[in-house]
Amino acid sequence: MADPELMSIGAFAKAAGLTASALRFYDDAGLLRPEQVDPLTGYRFYSQPQVVRASRLRQLREIGMPLPTIGRFLAAGAEEAARLIDDQVAKVAAETSGIQQAAAALKASLAQGACLALGVLPGPVLAAAVDQILATTTHDLEIPVLAGVRLEAHPDAISLTATDRYRLATRTLVPSQPPAASWSGTLAGEDLQAVTARLRRSPTVTLEAGERTLDLRTGDSTVTHCRLLTEIFPDYRHLIGSLPEVTHRVTIETHQILKALERAPETIGLRVADGQPSLLLSDTVVALSGTASGPDLTLWFDLTTLYPALSHSLGNDLMLDLRGPDRPATVRSADEGDLFTLVMPCPASPS
Structure with missing residues (x-):
């Protein structure tokens, strides 16, 4: 005979906010065993303290946590359990973001006319x-277009441009088949990021522009839609055209400067002295192989601004065009097209 203080499966299901069938399922899965099972009838009975575990199990299923992970959660301490919740929320958020992107691109492709x-x-x-270009985008609620990438197609080249207001990067590529006509549009950066793995595995990609999307057709004829943003992209050509004259030109080995920056502090100095470039890293001066023109000069950069601009460069050599301690510096490199990046110096580091 069952303990009179135990609850039947029906009463327990009501107290825990679950169904009786769900309780049977969790029993079979080994996550919530009954306190007692009648050997003659097979009826399951539960105790009041088990309501907490059952309610927690229900909440975990509501956030989509898989059964094996729930088993680990129920056996874990508070710190590990909290980490498992965070991991699940991050997973759900990523899946939701992916679904939203796919749905938005699909909606944008509806009733789209002929593509160019x-x-x-x-x-x-x-x-x-x-x-390379996505590294220069940023998510700014006030200026959402800064999360986008400007694509411009001309008869001789296709260029990608992005800016986060502290950096500006432009990559130019030469297509094997030139555009039928000039075209420009701003692509949703998150859509481009989602498709890069597929692009990397395709020998060729055909770009086709529609009214609301840029379509990327890979070699297996799969088409991915990248949404076109309607906000006005910053007039970067005016910015580039208004840059003052270059006062210093530094040519250095890409690998050497990136290696030195691996142990760099938050702020880095770039020094030109006696025709030679060097890095100032806290109390350490690192001589760089290369050349430098112009009078002695020291510029300071934030590591988070300079390193991405250098790490996404092309080829073995970098050229830096400097204009003074408070003017944008240009990082230039060339290989299979060219990459042009503007990097803004920061105020001088305190001595």
Whole structure:
């Protein structure tokens, strides 16, 4: 005979906010065993303290946590359990974001008219260019277009441009088939980021512009839609055209400066002295192989601004065009097209 203080499966299900069938399922899964099972009838009975575990199990299922993870959660301490919740929320958020992006791109492609062929590019080269340019985007609620990438197609080249107001990067590519006509539009950066893995695996990618999307057709004929943003992209051409004259030109080895920056502090000095470049890292001076023109000069940069601009450069050599301690510096490199990046110095580091 069952303990009179125990609850039947029906009463327990009501107290825990679950169904009787769900309780049977969790029993079979080993997550919530009954306190007692009648050996003759097979009826399950539960105790009052088990309501807390059952309610927690229900809440975990409401956030989509898989059964194996729930088992680990129920056996974990508070710190580990909190981490498992955070991991699940992050997973759900990523899945939701992916669904929202796919739905938005699909809606944008509806009732779209004829597409304009913009050219054909090697998939791995286009994917690398997207990675390089996306590093200069930012999520700004006041200026959402800064999360986008400006694509411009001309008869001789296709360019990708992005800016976060502290940096500006432009990558130019030469298509194997030139665009049918000039075209420009701003692409949703998150859509581009989602498709880079597919682009990287395709020998060729055909770019086709529609009214609401840019379509990327890979070698297996799969088409991915990247939404076009309606906000006005900053007039970067005016910015570039209004830059003052270059006063110093520094040529250095890419690998050497990136290696030195691996142990760099938050702020880095770039010094030109006697025709030689060097880095100032806290109390350490690191001589760089290369050349430098112009009088002695020291500029300071935030690591978070300078390192991405250098790490996404092309080829073995970098050219830095300097204009003074309070003017944008240009990082230039060339290989399978060219990459042009503007980097803003920061105030001088305290001595």
